[in-house]
Amino acid sequence: MLTKYEEVIIEIKNRIEEGHIMPGERLPSVRALSKELQCSVNSILKAYAELEKEHKIYPVPKSGYFLVGRTPPVQEKQPDLIDFLSAGPDRSRMPYRDYQHCMNQAIEFYKEEMFQYSEPLGLFTLRRQLSKQLQNLQVFAPPERIAVVSGSQQALDLLITLPFPNGKEVICVEQPTHFSFIESITSRGLEAVGIEMTKDGIDLEHLEEIFKTQRIKFFYTVSRFQNPTGYSYSNHEKKRMVQLAQKYDVYIIEDDYMGDLDTRRKADPMFAYDPSGRVIYTKSFSKVLLPGLRLGVAVLPNWMIENFTKAKFAADVHTPVLTQGALEIYLKSGMYSAHIQKLRKQYKTKGKILKHAYLEHLPKGTSFSGGDSGFYSTVKLPGRLKPRHLIKHLKKKNVLVQDATNMYLTPYRKENQIRLSVSQVEDSLISIGVQRIGEGIRELLLKM
Ligand SMILES: Cc1ncc(COP(=O)(O)O)c(C=O)c1O
Incomplete structure (x- = not known):
């Protein structure tokens, strides 16, 4: 009744x-x-x-x-579709209601300040909070060195345009790497040199050779859960890279976009090995919170603050204030830490299931990288099998995966890998999806 x-x-x-x-x-x-x-x-x-x-x-x-205004209809997914392609957070786990609450609180507390022009580097009260929060990641920096950016991509895109004190001009970058960074380099016509990233990381001797013989301005590295390989460097590797950077006067841009998800208790970011400014640290709130907020952070060296501030102002004056005010409350209230605890568990479980599935279902001659968080990993295809053929074939089996070919600079391009993200795949479907991928590879190999 x-x-x-x-x-x-x-x-x-x-x-x-x-x-x-x-x-x-x-x-x-x-x-x-x-x-x-x-x-x-x-x-x-x-x-x-x-x-x-x-x-x-x-x-x-x-x-x-x-x-209220009409919200766009959520796209219905095919019930049988297994989507390893989409890399946003799982819709059902997005804490947007909590965030909405924080936005309301921010307006209550800061009132019209949330709708005024603000500082290019972000709300100072948020930067102070971030300075505390980053300590959990072993990043110790005062709020004055912290910039709030409109997604970490903005920080990366601004950083590559700025002059560095070493006066050099070539960018060194892992291959393959985060596609948007490739876009930043190529759309600005910058000179770049690649270093191969495999399932076992990079060859540090080769890195030294590059630093020694070329005019490297900075090395861009995704130090944990690399996109696309999923590789996370050990502390030893990170320390060595920082030493090489110091020795050859190279800067490092450390993209720690998902550092919060690292469950290795003693894992440090590279920043911790040289907080003086040799390592410029960036972090994103996209994968671990809500990508549409476009919120990221950069920890800058003192010598760069003035130039970065000007570039940020020229780009968009500042990041929207309301989302910043809400982030401050979200961090301060402990909601972020609680959310991260949950995510860590979820991704660890996904990673375990994925690795197990790879070992069980991938055919001989196929190898995989990553899988620790499960967020990103790659599968290297056997023989001359091309990702685009496999992708087409897998679509018929209702499995979506990403071609990793465009995650390379053109001279380093390899057409032999697919990228998987498990962020939007239910735990119970991961193994079924990988099984279909394994079958698909076998079927295509038989036809070759
Ligand atoms: C390596 C890497 N860095 C950063 C980001 C996030 O960028 P943003 O904070 O601009 O959303 C991504 C997203 O895919 C990524 O893969």
Whole structure:
């Protein structure tokens, strides 16, 4: 038996569904509706309060309640589809309700400041909070050296344009690497040299040779859960790279986009081995929070702050203030740490399932990299099998994977790997998906 206010909710929802109330339109006044539906004003108020909680309607003081704007329909996924292609966080685990709460709190607390122009490097109170938060990752830096950016991609894209004190001009980069960074290099026509990234990391002697013989301005490295290989360097490797950078006057841009997910208790970022400014550290809130917020952080050397501030101002004046205010509250309240604890467990489990599935289902001659968090990993295809042929074949089996070919600079391009991300694949489907990939590879090899 429904209570009166529940009946009112159903009535309103029906009216919305049937198009009697359109997005942005005012709902009937409380008094008019109570008369029309012959119920108390309290029942209507309670129903409207519930609908407001569901974010279907919103109140405007002295004007009444309005229907919120239309949200785009969530794309229905095919039930049988196994999507190793999408690399955003799992929709069902996105803490956007908590974040919404923090946005409301930020407005309550900071009021119109959330809607004013602000500092290019970000809200100082957030930078102070970030300075504390980053200590959990062994990154010790004062708020003055911390810049809030519109996604870590923005920091990377600005950094590659700035002059460095070594006066050199060539960028050194792992191959393959994060596609957006390749885009930054090529769209700006910059000179770059690659170093091969395998399932076992990079050849440090080769890195030394490159540092010694070429005019390397900086080395861009994704030090944990590398995209696409999923490789995480050991402390020993990271320390050695920093030593080489110091020896040959090369800077390091350390992209620690998912550092929070590292469960190795003693793992340090490279930044910890030279916090003086040799290592420029970036971190993203996309994979571990909400990518649409476009929030990232860069820890800058003192000599770069002025130039970076100018570049950031020229790019977008500053990152939107409201999302920054909300992040400050999200961090301060402990919600972020609690969320990260959950994510760590989830990705560790996914990683284990994935590795097991690779070992069980991939045919001979096929190898894989990464899989520790499961977020990204690659599968190297056997023989002359091309990723594009496999991708087409796997689509027929309802499995989506990414071609890793464009994650290389053109001179270093290899057409032999696919990238998988398990972020949007349910645990129970990971093994089935990898099994289909294994079958697909075998079937295509038979036809070659
Ligand atoms: C290596 C790497 N760095 C950074 C990012 C995140 O960038 P942003 O913070 O701009 O979303 C990604 C996203 O895929 C990535 O793969």
